[in-house]
Amino acid sequence: MxxxxxxxxxxxxxxxxxxxxxxxxxxxxxxxxxxxxxxxxxxxxxxxxxxxxxxxxxxxxxxxxxxxxxADLFAASIGAPLRPDLAVPEILTGPRERTGERLVAYVLGMWDSPTVGPRALVMLRTSLGSRRATPLLAGFLRRELLDKVAAGLEAEDAGLRADLAASQIAGLIIARYVLRLPDLVAAPTDVLVVRVGATVQGYLFD
Amino acid sequence: MxxxxxxxxxxxxxxxxxxxxxxxxxxxxxxxxxxxxxxxxxxxxxxxxxxxxxxxxxxxxxxxxxxxxxADLFAASIGAPLRPDLAVPEILTGPRERTGERLVAYVLGMWDSPTVGPRALVMLRTSLGSRRATPLLAGFLRRELLDKVAAGLEAEDAGLRADLAASQIAGLIIARYVLRLPDLVAAPTDVLVVRVGATVQGYLFD
Structure with a gap:
């Protein structure tokens, strides 16, 4: 106007x-x-x-x-390296049958990046280590990812589906980048995109 | 003797x-x-x-x-509330087609318990918040859970299968008990046992 x-x-x-x-x-x-x-x-x-x-x-x-x-600065610092505002719309508007794979490929691409990954890891550790900071991470995830994913689902239990998908993505990040479980660290990206992508896809749409 | x-x-x-x-x-x-x-x-x-x-x-x-x-005391403190030495053999020796569900039911039972859950949460937060403590949690998981699960699998990629299952279980714990995503907190245990159990089962055996 x-x-x-x-x-x-x-x-x-x-x-x-x-x-x-x-x-x-x-x-x-x-x-x-x-x-x-x-x-x-x-x-x-x-x-x-x-x-x-x-x-x-x-x-x-x-x-x-x-x-x-x-608190506002912390929330901004979580998002700053990942820029979900740029990636998430693209992930959600592509062909629906591969949404799970696109989500996992985006996450692995960010976390494997030598410029983005280390900063994201610091923010994740800090978020999980403090009772005051954890809700700021949860709020960020809800605002930037979960609400947008759930809005695109027609199922009655859309909120639970989005949360289940988030649980698998959070677990992938924790297991591969924080706990550094050896077989998950060694696994090629495309194997993880297919296996974990299928799980995320199932939670969202099956 | x-x-x-x-x-x-x-x-x-x-x-x-x-x-x-x-x-x-x-x-x-x-x-x-x-x-x-x-x-x-x-x-x-x-x-x-x-x-x-x-x-x-x-x-x-x-x-x-x-x-x-x-470091030894920390590792012992992680395991103390959960006692995987008692539960894991039972989970792994029951009927194979419901191993995923038994694993998820055990995890939810522990974390929903008012005596065990809060202590486990403190140890998890502390483990993830410190670079020195995280490997102690990873070592505990490998010794007490992943190696035992992988030993029972015949697949060539048994290690990766165990790690993928662990990623989903870790993510369920983080999303429900640390991030407290509302729809996952509100979900009845039996719904989560079925949905998340199917994922764990798939990673292990499909």
Whole structure:
């Protein structure tokens, strides 16, 4: 409805949600990287936004402007390496009979990536290690993944189906990347996409 | 071979491995409970055997006599509430076509128990929260569960099958008891035994 040539009164808020400007984007990335490091070293409970701002070399006020509270920043840090907002719509709109395989391939691709995997692992460990942080991870999963998956299912038990699929995906991540069970670490990606993908597909659609 | 009326020279060691005497059993239980509390409050890395002994009201030498190092004590604390040494043989020797269901029913029974579940949850969180503690959990799983399951399979990829089954069971525990995904928390046990049991069964035998 708005004319793109005339900035609306809420422009600063809109820009925060859309593509950030270059300098702003650098500061955001530095804050997110510093947050991951700080949370990883000290755990969620002992980390402070002040220390994270110091580590990123920004004013604490700028951190709060971009990310809000420590809980908000933590939730943003979970999603930052994985960017489910980009991947999830594509996974869900492709051919339905291979949705399970696409979900598993996406997860393995992210976690096997040398740039994304280590940051995602830090955020997962930190989330599971703290009673206060775990609900932030659960909220992120619900918002970014489970609700979207469940909305695409026609079954009466869509919520349970989405949760069961999530349990298998969470277990794959824990077993392969956290516990590092040897045969699961050694298994080729395409074998896991077929075997675990079939499970996820069954939970969602059978 | 030995006459029960004449104690053998290795009696103290044998007793430690078998059923402990009453007073000894109390001290062991107090140490294990104190360990779970201490690890849960301070994490694996910051916990000390001295503090755990103090909490249990025993001499540190007694703790080391019964449990060895901090890593040994941690591994014992993971298993203490679950007692897989009692349950696993029974699960694996029952009718093969329902092995998956028996495994899932055992896991849910333990984790839903008000005495066992909370202690198991503390040990799981602590294990996943520390890089040093995670391999102790992985080692426990391999020794007490995965190797025994894999030994009963004839397939060439027995190790991968056991690891895949473990990934689903680990994911069920994480999703229902740690992340507390609402539809999985609300699901009746028998529904989960059937649905998740079928997945575990498929990984092991199909």
């Amino acid at each position: 708005s004319d793109p040539a005339t900035p609306a009164a809420d422009e600063p808020v809109r820009r925060r949600r859309g593509r950030p400007r270059k300098g702003e984007s650098d500061a955001r990335d530095r804050i997110l990287a510093a947050a991951t490091d700080e949370f990883g070293e000290h755990g969620y409970d002992a980390s402070t936004t002040r220390a994270i701002a110091g580590r990123a070399g920004v004013d604490p006020a700028l951190l709060h402007h971009h990310f809000g509270t420590k | 030995s006459d029960p009326a004449t104690p053998a020279a290795d009696e103290p060691v044998r007793r430690r491995r078998g059923r402990p005497r009453k007073g000894e059993s109390d001290a062991r239980d107090r140490i294990l409970a104190a360990a779970t509390d201490e690890f849960g409050e301070h994490g694996y890395d910051a916990s000390t055997t001295r503090a755990i002994a103090g909490r249990a009201g025993v001499d540190p030498a007694l703790l080391h006599h019964h449990f060895g190092t901090k």
